[in-house]
Amino acid sequence: MISLRNLYKRFGAQRAVENLNLEVAPGEIFGLLGHNGAGKSTAIGMMLGQIWPTRGEVYVCGHDVTVHRRPALQKVGAIFETPVFYDYLSGWRNLEILSHYTAPTPAKRIREVIDWVGLTGREQSRVKTYSHGMRARLALAQALLPQPELLILDEPSDGLDPEGIHEMRQTILRLHREFNLTILLSSHLLNEVEQLCTRIAVLNRGEKVFDGTVAEATRRQNWVRLRAGNFTLAVEQLRQAGLINGDRDREFISLSNGTGTDAVVRFLVGRGISVFEIAPHEEALEDFYLALMKPGAN
Amino acid sequence: MFFYQLKGELWKLFGKKRTYLGFLMLLLAQLLIASLLRFSPPAHRSLMHTVERSGFGPGRYLSMLTVATVMVVVLAYTMLPLYVALIGGDLVSKEAEDGTLRMILARPVSRVRLLCLKWLAGSIFSAVLVLLLMLGGLLCCGLFFPATGGLFVQIPGEDLAVFGFAGGLEHFLLAHLFLIAKAITIMSLAFMFSCFNMKPAAAAILALSLLLLDRILMEIPYFHDLTEYFVGYHLNLWQTLFQEHIPWWRIGESLGILFGLSLSFLIVGTTVFQVRDIKS
Numbered sequence: 001m002i003s004l005r006n007l008y009k010r011f012g013a014q015r016a017v018e019n020l021n022l023e024v025a026p027g028e029i030f031g032l033l034g035h036n037g038a039g040k041s042t043a044i045g046m047m048l049g050q051i052w053p054t055r056g057e058v059y060v061c062g063h064d065v066t067v068h069r070r071p072a073l074q075k076v077g078a079i080f081e082t083p084v085f086y087d088y089l090s091g092w093r094n095l096e097i098l099s100h101y102t103a104p105t106p107a108k109r110i111r112e113v114i115d116w117v118g119l120t121g122r123e124q125s126r127v128k129t130y131s132h133g134m135r136a137r138l139a140l141a142q143a144l145l146p147q148p149e150l151l152i153l154d155e156p157s158d159g160l161d162p163e164g165i166h167e168m169r170q171t172i173l174r175l176h177r178e179f180n181l182t183i184l185l186s187s188h189l190l191n192e193v194e195q196l197c198t199r200i201a202v203l204n205r206g207e208k209v210f211d212g213t214v215a216e217a218t219r220r221q222n223w224v225r226l227r228a229g230n231f232t233l234a235v236e237q238l239r240q241a242g243l244i245n246g247d248r249d250r251e252f253i254s255l256s257n258g259t260g261t262d263a264v265v266r267f268l269v270g271r272g273i274s275v276f277e278i279a280p281h282e283e284a285l286e287d288f289y290l291a292l293m294k295p296g297a298n
Numbered sequence: 299m300f301f302y303q304l305k306g307e308l309w310k311l312f313g314k315k316r317t318y319l320g321f322l323m324l325l326l327a328q329l330l331i332a333s334l335l336r337f338s339p340p341a342h343r344s345l346m347h348t349v350e351r352s353g354f355g356p357g358r359y360l361s362m363l364t365v366a367t368v369m370v371v372v373l374a375y376t377m378l379p380l381y382v383a384l385i386g387g388d389l390v391s392k393e394a395e396d397g398t399l400r401m402i403l404a405r406p407v408s409r410v411r412l413l414c415l416k417w418l419a420g421s422i423f424s425a426v427l428v429l430l431l432m433l434g435g436l437l438c439c440g441l442f443f444p445a446t447g448g449l450f451v452q453i454p455g456e457d458l459a460v461f462g463f464a465g466g467l468e469h470f471l472l473a474h475l476f477l478i479a480k481a482i483t484i485m486s487l488a489f490m491f492s493c494f495n496m497k498p499a500a501a502a503i504l505a506l507s508l509l510l511l512d513r514i515l516m517e518i519p520y521f522h523d524l525t526e527y528f529v530g531y532h533l534n535l536w537q538t539l540f541q542e543h544i545p546w547w548r549i550g551e552s553l554g555i556l557f558g559l560s561l562s563f564l565i566v567g568t569t570v571f572q573v574r575d576i577k578s
Binding site for chain 1 (some may be wrong): 302402
């Protein structure tokens with residue numbers, strides 16, 4: 001559905017995106033993660049033909065968006081962080097104006113979408129009277145009007161309260177379930193990505209540092225929590241014996257291939273080191289993400 | 299589809315309160331000028347003397363058409379350029395500043411088409427503004443001066459002319475029709491700057507500054523032989539419609555130049571906009 005090939009973008013001397021390769025398959029909910037300025041919005045801008053790549057190719061729905069903008073974006077809907085509209089016009093008029101840039105849209109279709117997002121009764125009010133949550137719904141409505149196959153969401157939960165975030169999350173899942181949409185989601189909220197996405201890519205300073213499933217990210221390394229009488233001594237002896245290949249935070253050890261926790265306990269107790277707790281540890285996406293962001297982690 | 303999209307652009311333009319604020323201010327200015335010319339004794343006397351000094355009877359020529367023409371000459375140099383430049387400067391820059399441009403450009407519409415739509419909407423606005431200037435002038439002056447009197451015109455730099463009511467009205471309407479060309483050219487200049495990465499006010503100020511510079515150069519006596527090279531000379535084509543024998547050749551020439559300028563502004567603006575990155 002989306003294919004970015006050897007994509008580069010520079011703003012003057014500033015490097016925004018560096019050799020980005022990305023594939024989003026039909027039906028996926030794909031998460032794009034990264035710190036502020038990591039290049040997520042620039043990458044999305046290039047997918048929508050709003051930002052010209054310095055080098056590389058951007059294919060959306062099978063078409064090069066820089067050359068064949070119309071067919072590439074015909075079945076695409078997009079929502080950006082802090083949705084903005086023509087505040088002095090009604091919600092209905094906004095939808096009419098925006099949808100006509102794709103194709104003439106019958107009133108019946110606008111009515112359907114307004115019902116779907118739950119804005120019925122407020123569609124004739126001026127947008128300046130809308131709450132942030134209502135604006136988010138209107139943003140969703142304008143994205144759904146062209147009956148998209150691909151939905152690009154650039155930090156859609158930005159500025160929403162916890163109820164709003166929960167509602168947005170449920171809506172994304174509903175969209176995926178009911179319309180089988182392919183969704184590209186850029187977000188800062190790691191738990192949101194963890195709950196929604198099947199695959200993720202992590203950007204750091206314009207470069208992709210991880211691309212894989214959420215499961216792969218959280219079980220990337222075989223970490224074990226160890227509480228021992230003397231953690232430093234235990235680690236030193238386990239390393240010498242070749243039973244572990246790493247440790248961190250004076251709490252976790254990474255077992256060598258073929259080593260089980262029972263062997264570690266036997267080894268330590270045999271050398272007079274008390275073991276109070278040992279248990280496999282599955283990393284949260286947050287731990288994985290923070291580890292990736294550390295300098296030199298890539 | 300073009301019609302629907304144009305309708306949308308017009309909704310955006312005419313849905314704003316400040317668009318009507320401009321119209322209202324124009325009407326207020328006309329009302330103020332007309333009432334001062336009628337009820338302020340020194341102003342009324344001065345106007346009467348101007349007509350009399352030229353050998354014409356104020357009873358016949360101190361009319362709605364004469365005063366409306368006095369007003370349009372002033373407003374066409376001041377408020378009209380200001381309002382069309384503000385609108386032209388807003389058309390692209392304001393949407394880029396607000397972020398709505400990003401919403402539009404997430405849709406399968408080409409940038410060239412989008413700019414053509416916006417330019418067309420700006421041109422329609424310019425035409426509407428001139429028509430309101432004309433109607434407002436007739437309305438405000440009709441309240442205080444005889445509606446059916448003749449037209450006495452004395453525009454600086456142009457020959458003095460007098461017409462009966464029917465002839466005067468014809469010249470008055472024609473002058474406003476060609477004033478639209480001036481309004482569209484100024485709007486196009488501001489529109490071009492609006493396509494660059496700058497604030498809406500900056501686009502309008504740049505356009506007005508260039509027009510002012512052009513006017514200043516034109517007023518320097520040593521540049522008199524170069525008059526035809528100044529944009530101001532061609533922007534003033536509408537004034538020649540008040541001459542007894544309308545110089546159609548000169549009007550055709552100026553219209554062609556203004557059309558060429560507007561088209562050039564549109565092409566430059568579109569080219570700049572086409573290569574721009576639209577970011578949040």
